[in-house]
Amino acid sequence: MRIALLPGHAETKEGSAMVCGHFKGFGEWALATWYLPRIADGLRSLGYDVVQTQRADAGGTTPSYSAKAANATGADIALEFHFNSAGAKASGSCCVCWKYSETGRAFARELARGMAALLGIGLTAGGVIVQPSDEERGLMAFKKSRMPFFMLEPCFAGSSATDCQLFTHALLSGEWTNKMPAIIDRCIQSVYSHNN
Numbered sequence: 416m417r418i419a420l421l422p423g424h425a426e427t428k429e430g431s432a433m434v435c436g437h438f439k440g441f442g443e444w445a446l447a448t449w450y451l452p453r454i455a456d457g458l459r460s461l462g463y464d465v466v467q468t469q470r471a472d473a474g475g476t477t478p479s480y481s482a483k484a485a486n487a488t489g490a491d492i493a494l495e496f497h498f499n500s501a502g503a504k505a506s507g508s509c510c511v512c513w514k515y516s517e518t519g520r521a522f523a524r525e526l527a528r529g530m531a532a533l534l535g536i537g538l539t540a541g542g543v544i545v546q547p548s549d550e551e552r553g554l555m556a557f558k559k560s561r562m563p564f565f566m567l568e569p570c571f572a573g574s575s576a577t578d579c580q581l582f583t584h585a586l587l588s589g590e591w592t593n594k595m596p597a598i599i600d601r602c603i604q605s606v607y608s609h610n611n
């Protein structure tokens with residue numbers, strides 16, 4: 416099974432920024448670009464074919480280009496890594512997915528639960544945000560991708576100091592990169608058939 420890993424957003428338009436600690440000011444793109452090679456290696460050691468790509472590889476910065484870039488890899492599933500931002504009190508993990516796939520929603524829920532357990536926080540929006548919805552959130556990535564596409568929002572590191580501290584700790588201790596591959600693997604095994 417081939418997995419495409421993407422950082423959210425783009426170097427020229429980084430999305431939200433970490434609000435505190437060691438990575439303060441790091442945008443979503445920069446942070447994910449920093450840690451994704453290690454998650455890719457972890458998934459490879461579990462037997463997956465992993466391709467890293469990003470919106471800019473397809474020539475743009477919007478979610479349409481996420482779909483284009485992911486489609487170009489021929490991957491069976493695509494995961495784009497973000498972090499959330501809202502009011503200072505917002506907290507929790509969630510995963511954004513295509514509304515019309517029950518399997519996709521199940522995968523998103525499992526993945527959000529895994530991230531929440533890893534970081535020691537709760538779920539926001541029950542762990543799953545579907546697109547299309549009233550709140551436009553990367554819709555074109557889900558609409559134009561030819562594989563199940565997911566946006567991971569592990570926490571509100573872009574607005575909550577508490578979430579940001581927990582995420583920073585998981586990143587610096589290596590927990591995030593060491594444990595996410597097994598969490599992703601478990602979700603794939605439980606929801607999708609696994610053909611290496």
Ligand SMILES: [Zn+2]
Pocket residue numbers: 423424430431443497498
């Ligand atoms: Zn984002």
